[in-house]
Amino acid sequence: xxxxxxxxxxxxxxxxxxxxxxxxxxxxxxxxxxxxxxxxxxxxxxxxxxxxxxxxxxxxxxxxxxxxxxxxxxxxxxxxxxxxxxxxxxxxxxxxxxxxxxxxxxxxxxxxxxxxxxxxxxxxxxxxxxxxxxxxxxxxxxxxxxxxxxxxxxxxxxxxxxxxxxxxxxxxxxxxxxxxxxxxxxxxxxxxxxxxxxxxxxxxxxxxxxxxxxxxxxxxxxxxxxxxxxxxxxxxxxxxxxxxxxxxxxxxxxxxxxxxxxxxxxxxxxxxxxxxxxxxxxxxxxxxxxxxxxxxxxxxxxxxxxxxxxxxxxxx
Amino acid sequence: xxxxxxxxxxxxxxxxxxxxxxxxxxxxxxxxxxxxxxxxxxxxxxxxxxxxxxxxxxxxxxxxxxxxxxxxxxxxxxxxxxxxxxxxxxxxxxxxxxxxxxxxxxxxxxxxxxxxxxxxxxxxxxxxxxxxxxxxxxxxxxxxxxxxxxxxxxxxxxxxxxxxxxxxxxxxxxxxxxxxxxxxxxxxxxxxxxxxxxxxxxxxxxxxxxxxxxxxxxxxxxxxxxxxxxxxxxxxxxxxxxxxxxxxxxxxxxxxxxxxxxxxxxxxxxxxxxxxxxxx
Numbered sequence: 001x002x003x004x005x006x007x008x009x010x011x012x013x014x015x016x017x018x019x020x021x022x023x024x025x026x027x028x029x030x031x032x033x034x035x036x037x038x039x040x041x042x043x044x045x046x047x048x049x050x051x052x053x054x055x056x057x058x059x060x061x062x063x064x065x066x067x068x069x070x071x072x073x074x075x076x077x078x079x080x081x082x083x084x085x086x087x088x089x090x091x092x093x094x095x096x097x098x099x100x101x102x103x104x105x106x107x108x109x110x111x112x113x114x115x116x117x118x119x120x121x122x123x124x125x126x127x128x129x130x131x132x133x134x135x136x137x138x139x140x141x142x143x144x145x146x147x148x149x150x151x152x153x154x155x156x157x158x159x160x161x162x163x164x165x166x167x168x169x170x171x172x173x174x175x176x177x178x179x180x181x182x183x184x185x186x187x188x189x190x191x192x193x194x195x196x197x198x199x200x201x202x203x204x205x206x207x208x209x210x211x212x213x214x215x216x217x218x219x220x221x222x223x224x225x226x227x228x229x230x231x232x233x234x235x236x237x238x239x240x241x242x243x244x245x246x247x248x249x250x251x252x253x254x255x256x257x258x259x260x261x262x263x264x265x266x267x268x269x270x271x272x273x274x275x276x277x278x279x280x281x282x283x284x285x286x287x288x289x290x291x292x293x294x295x296x297x298x299x300x301x302x303x304x305x306x307x308x309x310x311x312x313x314x315x316x
Numbered sequence: 317x318x319x320x321x322x323x324x325x326x327x328x329x330x331x332x333x334x335x336x337x338x339x340x341x342x343x344x345x346x347x348x349x350x351x352x353x354x355x356x357x358x359x360x361x362x363x364x365x366x367x368x369x370x371x372x373x374x375x376x377x378x379x380x381x382x383x384x385x386x387x388x389x390x391x392x393x394x395x396x397x398x399x400x401x402x403x404x405x406x407x408x409x410x411x412x413x414x415x416x417x418x419x420x421x422x423x424x425x426x427x428x429x430x431x432x433x434x435x436x437x438x439x440x441x442x443x444x445x446x447x448x449x450x451x452x453x454x455x456x457x458x459x460x461x462x463x464x465x466x467x468x469x470x471x472x473x474x475x476x477x478x479x480x481x482x483x484x485x486x487x488x489x490x491x492x493x494x495x496x497x498x499x500x501x502x503x504x505x506x507x508x509x510x511x512x513x514x515x516x517x518x519x520x521x522x523x524x525x526x527x528x529x530x531x532x533x534x535x536x537x538x539x540x541x542x543x544x545x546x547x548x549x550x551x552x553x554x555x556x557x558x559x560x561x562x563x564x565x566x567x568x569x570x571x572x573x574x575x576x577x578x579x580x581x582x583x584x585x586x587x588x589x590x591x592x593x594x595x596x
Contacts (some may be wrong), residue, residue, distance in 0.1 A: 062424050081430070081431065081432040083430065084429050085326055091424055100345060107340055108340040109426075112338075112436075124331050308582075
């Protein structure tokens with residue numbers, strides 16, 4: 001990958017250490033530990049309600065952990081008197097006052113952190129809100145425009161570490177491409193980029209590393225390649241007029257067989273070569289024999305299946 | 317750029333930056349302009365109209381009223397109704413300066429940008445207090461000038477140099493920052509707009525008239541409220557005016573100033589401390 005040549009050890013490290021947050025009887029985040037390194041984009045994945053936002057808020061010093069620590073460059077963010085030059089963040093695009101113009105909003109933030117005023121115009125241009133849109137009140141913005149303003153806010157202090165919570169929400173396809181390019185570039189510059197999402201597909205083309213959580217607990221923290229490998233337990237689709245006999249034969253060989261319809265079986269635990277041999281040994285006619293490699297999405301679903309907080313359909 | 321440094325140099329955190337930022341935030345809200353503008357017009361018009369009424373009725377007033385007209389003239393300079401409007405406008409501005417942040421979610425953006433929340437809230441307190449002092453000075457000063465100009469038509473206008481006149485203007489002007497800080501402090505505690513408004517109105521406008529001065533302890537409560545402190549401060553002929561009774565538990569001008577100061581200080585401390593440890 002192109003960013004391999006870029007510096008990886010200069011930017012700050014985001015460290016989450018045995019982080020726990022309890023609200024009354026519910027535990028939003030439990031004993032969560034992971035490290036986010038500079039120079040690459042780290043995806044923060046989990047189903048809705050997994051504790052991503054709570055974790056990011058603890059990282060920013062907005063929410064006090066019940067126990068454990070979340071640090072940026074070795075310090076909790078509350079230790080920095082001014083934050084924008086240390087860590088930039090887009091938490092929720094709605095975290096603005098709708099009565100102010102984008103320019104006034106950024107101008108006040110810049111001033112509070114002693115960031116020169118010309119930086120406001122720079123970031124507005126960078127996110128595509130320069131000119132007339134910047135002078136409009138944020139209340140009239142579309143979600144996509146608010147996301148862009150949120151990204152501008154995160155970039156304002158030119159920080160070495162950046163956090164984005166669901167930044168792709170509400171963006172059009174062009175906007176999604178632009179944001180991905182931006183994350184790549186920020187990471188390429190040696191910054192620490194941490195991006196949350198509940199959709200694996202969003203991370204597929206964006207992240208190098210993944211932190212996956214479910215129900216407030218760590219599920220996986222590894223590279224995207226390693227993560228993808230988890231999902232490559234292939235499923236073989238096999239179609240035969242005598243599905244019952246084949247299913248019995250395959251089960252006898254130790255495969256997991258799931259009938260799909262009257263003629264079709266979904267088989268895991270055996271290669272397509274071996275399934276072909278078994279069918280041949282039993283003199284069974286095969287009409288289809290195909291291997292499906294699980295996608296990242298499937299790997300993610302499989303991994304988080306036990307930790308999905310809100311499931312449509314069946315009550316849990 | 318290199319990985320370990322940002323393009324921008326890292327300057328020291330300065331409190332004046334926070335003051336400037338809070339000033340930008342306050343003046344960039346159109347609703348604030350409307351609330352303050354409409355409030356100022358209402359207050360000045362209300363007072364001027366009181367002076368106009370006295371101007372019209374003056375020929376019909378009896379001898380006693382005429383000899384004690386100083387009381388009337390200075391009461392017209394800032395009437396009770398105008399003071400109520402000022403309390404409402406000022407406490408609302410103070411409250412929305414913090415409640416607006418909580419209800420919109422802006423507070424997270426603000427606190428992420430300035431993790432030193434106490435410094436930020438102190439800046440907010442200073443800016444709100446300063447703006448509302450100027451606002452109070454403007455409305456009280458303009459009211460005084462206009463009402464006395466109207467009463468001059470009957471030769472009854474009082475000059476600002478007259479004993480007690482300046483006190484009326486200063487007390488009325490300072491009622492604005494005191495109530496704005498009370499609104500800010502309550503807003504920081506409550507963090508919800510409707511509830512904050514109800515509490516503001518209850519504490520600053522209803523309690524002062526509801527609480528009786530018959531018993532010592534209720535009189536103490538009553539006298540400790542900013543609106544009643546203002547009322548004492550602008551009552552220039554307190555105890556000498558033939559038309560009013562001196563209350564059983566009298567108050568002093570000094571007491572009035574102390575109440576103003578105590579409310580402002582307590583509200584400021586609450587605003588700074590209340591937001592420091594709470595999750596947003």
